[in-house]
Amino acid sequence: xxxxxxxxxxxxxxxxxxHASNLLKAPQDLHREDIKVPLGGQSAEERLVSIVCEWxxxxxxxxxxxxxxASKADKYQLHLHESCVLSxxxxxxxxxxxxxxxxxxxxxxxxxxxxxxxQSKETSSVLSCDISTDDKYIxxxxxxxxxxxxxxxxxxxxxxQPVPFPPDALxxxxxxxHARQINNLAHGEVVCAVTIxxxxxxxxxxxxxxxxxxxxxxxxxxxxxxxxxxxxxxNYIRSVKLLPDGRTLIVGGEASNLSIWDLASPTPxxxxxxxxxxxxxxxxxxxxxxxxxxxxxxxxxIAVWDLHNQTLVRQFQGHTDGASCIDISPDGQRxxxxxLDNTVRSWDLREGRxxxxxxxxxxxxxxxxxxxxxxxxxxxxxFKL
Numbered sequence: 001x002x003x004x005x006x007x008x009x010x011x012x013x014x015x016x017x018x019h020a021s022n023l024l025k026a027p028q029d030l031h032r033e034d035i036k037v038p039l040g041g042q043s044a045e046e047r048l049v050s051i052v053c054e055w056x057x058x059x060x061x062x063x064x065x066x067x068x069x070a071s072k073a074d075k076y077q078l079h080l081h082e083s084c085v086l087s088x089x090x091x092x093x094x095x096x097x098x099x100x101x102x103x104x105x106x107x108x109x110x111x112x113x114x115x116x117x118x119q120s121k122e123t124s125s126v127l128s129c130d131i132s133t134d135d136k137y138i139x140x141x142x143x144x145x146x147x148x149x150x151x152x153x154x155x156x157x158x159x160x161q162p163v164p165f166p167p168d169a170l171x172x173x174x175x176x177x178h179a180r181q182i183n184n185l186a187h188g189e190v191v192c193a194v195t196i197x198x199x200x201x202x203x204x205x206x207x208x209x210x211x212x213x214x215x216x217x218x219x220x221x222x223x224x225x226x227x228x229x230x231x232x233x234x235n236y237i238r239s240v241k242l243l244p245d246g247r248t249l250i251v252g253g254e255a256s257n258l259s260i261w262d263l264a265s266p267t268p269x270x271x272x273x274x275x276x277x278x279x280x281x282x283x284x285x286x287x288x289x290x291x292x293x294x295x296x297x298x299x300x301x302i303a304v305w306d307l308h309n310q311t312l313v314r315q316f317q318g319h320t321d322g323a324s325c326i327d328i329s330p331d332g333q334r335x336x337x338x339x340l341d342n343t344v345r346s347w348d349l350r351e352g353r354x355x356x357x358x359x360x361x362x363x364x365x366x367x368x369x370x371x372x373x374x375x376x377x378x379x380x381x382x383f384k385l
Contacts (some may be wrong), residue, residue, distance in 0.1 A: 101126065
C-alpha cells in the first residue's frame with residue numbers, strides 16, 4: 001500500500017480511515033451485488049458528484065477525479081483511473097471516499113488531497129458503489145464477469161440495444177432465488193408433454209403412446225401409479241391438459257383424435273374422444289371456465305371444442321403450416337397461437353376473428369401469455385444448422 005503523506009487529518013489508518021486488507025477481504029455480512037445498473041442517462045458532459053463539508057469530488061469521462069473546494073479556487077486532480085469514472089461515494093466520516101470506473105478499478109482516496117489508501121482490481125467495469133453508514137463495508141455493482149449481454153431491446157427500426165437491468169431485477173416478492181431438484185421421474189423414453197396437479201400431488205408425463213401418472217407426494221415412490229394408453233405405441237403424446245377440478249385429463253398427439261380421461265373413477269378410463277380431420281394435434285389450451293378446448297392442428301387450423309357436448313363448434317384458419325403452440329388470456333377473450341409458418345397470431349374469441357399477426361424469421365415452437373396481461377412472451381427461436 002502506498003505511503004500516505006501527513007495532512008490536515010493525519011495519515012491513513014488513523015482517525016477512522018479504512019485499511020485496505022479489511023475491505024478487500026470481504027466479511028460474511030458484506031454482500032456484493034453483481035448486477036447491471038443503468039448509468040442514469042447522463043450525457044458525456046455530465047459528471048458524478050458527491051459533496052461532503054466544503055469539498056466536492058467529481059468523477060469525469062476523461063478518467064480524472066477532481067476534488068474541489070466549494071468556495072475556494074484550489075483543487076486536486078487524481079489520475080489513477082484509466083478510463084471514465086462511473087461512480088463515487090464519500091464515507092460518512094468525510095475523511096475518505098471511493099471511486100469506480102469502466103477500467104474495472106475501485107480506488108479509495110484520502111480527503112481532500114487524494115492519497116491512495118488502496119486500489120482493488122475487479123473483473124469487469126464497476127458501475128456503482130456505496131459505503132455502509134458505519135464506514136466498515138463497501139459494496140459495488142458490476143457487469144458479471146464472463147457473461148456477455150444476453151438481453152436486447154429492439155426499437156421500431158429493428159436496432160438491437162443491450163438492456164440495462166434495474167437494481168431490483170433479481171430480487172423482490174415472488175422472484176425465485178434458486179431451484180433444486182427434488183425428484184427424478186424415470187419415464188423411460190422421450191417425454192414431450194408434462195402437467196402437474198393443483199394442489200401439487202400428481203405429475204403427468206406424456207411420451208410414446210401413453211401418459212404416466214406419478215405421485216410426487218411420496219418421496220420414495222420411483223414408479224408411476226398408473227399408465228394411460230392413449231395412442232398407438234410409436235405415436236408421441238404432444239400435449240396434456242388437466243382441468244382445474246383435477247378429475248379430467250385431455251390428451252392430444254400424433255393422431256386425429258383427442259382423448260378425454262376420467263381420473264375420478266377407480267381406474268382411469270377414456271370417457272370421450274374428439275376426432276378432427278387433421279392427422280395430429282401439437283398443442284392444447286383450455287378456456288378459464290373449462291367449457292372449451294382449443295387444439296393446434298398439424299394442418300394449421302385451430303379447432304374449438306365444446307367439452308360438454310363433445311362437438312367441434314368452430315375452426316380458426318390462418319396458419320399456412322402446422323399450428324404448434326397456443327395460450328389463452330386469463331379473461332378468456334383472446335387466444336394466441338404460433339406456427340411452423342413463422343407467425344404468431346392473436347384471435348378474438350368473442351368475434352371469432354384474427355386480430356394480429358407477427359412475422360418472424362424462424363418457426364415458432366412455444367409461446368406463453370403473461371397472466372397479468374402486462375407482457376407477452378411470444379417465441380423461442382429454433383435454428384436449423
